Amino acid sequence: NAGVTQTPKFRILKIGQSMTLQCAQDMNHNYMYWYRQDPGMGLKLIYYSVGAGITDKGEVPNGYNVSRSTTEDFPLRLELAAPSQTSVYFCASSYTGQEKLFFGSGTQLSVL
Amino acid sequence: AQSVTQLDSHVSVSEGTPVLLRCNYSSSYSPSLFWYVQHPNKGLQLLLKYTSAATLVKGINGFEAEFKKSETSFHLTKPSAHMSDAAEYFCVVTHAGKSTFGDGTTLTVKP
Numbered sequence: 001n002a003g004v005t006q007t008p009k010f011r012i013l014k015i016g017q018s019m020t021l022q023c024a025q026d027m028n029h030n031y032m033y034w035y036r037q038d039p040g041m042g043l044k045l046i047y048y049s050v051g052a053g054i055t056d057k058g059e060v061p062n063g064y065n066v067s068r069s070t071t072e073d074f075p076l077r078l079e080l081a082a083p084s085q086t087s088v089y090f091c092a093s094s095y096t097g098q099e100k101l102f103f104g105s106g107t108q109l110s111v112l
Numbered sequence: 113a114q115s116v117t118q119l120d121s122h123v124s125v126s127e128g129t130p131v132l133l134r135c136n137y138s139s140s141y142s143p144s145l146f147w148y149v150q151h152p153n154k155g156l157q158l159l160l161k162y163t164s165a166a167t168l169v170k171g172i173n174g175f176e177a178e179f180k181k182s183e184t185s186f187h188l189t190k191p192s193a194h195m196s197d198a199a200e201y202f203c204v205v206t207h208a209g210k211s212t213f214g215d216g217t218t219l220t221v222k223p
Contacts, residue, residue, distance in 0.1 A: 031209050042118075042202055042213035043156075050209050058210070090156070097209025098144045100158045 002026050006091050006104035013081040013111045021076040021107050023091030031097040032074040034058075034066065036087040037106075043090060049074055050097065081111045114139040114205050118214035126222045131190040133217045135203035138184060145186045146204040146211075147177055156202070162186060173197070193221045 004025045013019060025032065030051045035043035035058075045058030049068040063085060065077040074093075078085060088108050092101040119134040137145060147159040160171025167179045177188045186203060198221045203214040 033211070035213075040216075042116075042215040044213070045211065048210060059212075094209075098163065098206060100146065100161060101148075101156070101204075101211060103156045105155050 004091055004093055004102050004104040006089075006107055008107060009105065010108050011110070013078075013109065015081060015083065015111060017081050018077070018079050019081070021078075021089055021091070021109075023074045023076065023104060024072050025074075025093040025102070026072065027093065027095070027102065028071060029093035029095045029102070030071070031094045032068065033092040033094075033101070034064070034074070034076045035090045035092065036060065036085075037090060038087050046076065046089075078109075083111050085109065086111045114141075114143060114207055114210075114212050116203050116205050116212055116214035118201075118203050118217050120217050121215065122218045122220065124220040124222060125193045127195055128192050131188070131193045131197065131219065133188040133201050133203075133219065135186045135188065135214060136184055137186060137203070137205045139205055139207055141207045144206040145177075145179060146206065147171065147175070147186075147188050148202045148204060150200045150202065150216075152199070159188070159201075193219075195221050195223065197221055 007022045033048045034046040044060045047066040049055045091104040115138045117136045145162040148156045160169045162169045162179045170176045175190045200216045
């Protein structure tokens with residue numbers, strides 16, 4: 001099973017550029033999440049979704065947008081990249097929202 | 113609202129000695145609690161979880177944690193540290209589909 005698949009693994013952006021981080025899961029999970037992890041810090045929740053068509057803000061949503069048109073996919077959009085968005089991004093999913101999180105392998109993003 | 117405080121940012125132990133990683137949580141509800149481990153340049157792996165069953169939870173690799181509601185704590189322990197336990201450990205509180213992570217504790221194991 002593929003589990004949670006994130007692409008790309010690495011990306012360098014210039015200030016002001018935009019990009020979409022892709023996330024897909026094949027486990028039929030209802031809940032999907034985007035986290036960012038800054039060096040030496042825990043994971044901060046950016047956005048999450050409890051099902052197709054439903055999204056909600058997490059702790060640090062500014063500068064990001066999401067959509068959930070299907071159960072499988074949960075892309076994260078950066079519209080105007082800023083150096084403060086340099087981080088490692090993790091997508092995760094879970095079936096009930098109260099069970100373990102399944103994580104993607106992460107995307108290392110640098111904004112220069 | 114919910115939050116997690118990992119009381120030690122770094123813990124250093126000698127191989128073969130006990131490990132204690134401390135976690136306090138705050139939640140308006142009865143949450144689920146988890147410990148995850150992250151080895152360098154790797155993804156996150158679930159160690160164990162508490163979901164309102166037994167208060168002493170056993171996980172993988174000899175780790176266990178005890179849920180103490182009166183102290184709002186969920187400390188992680190292991191009787192004897194191994195070199196392979198060196199990693200970053202995260203305590204997580206979850207309610208209504210929303211998971212909040214602590215800032216992590218770096219465990220160093222000395223030979």
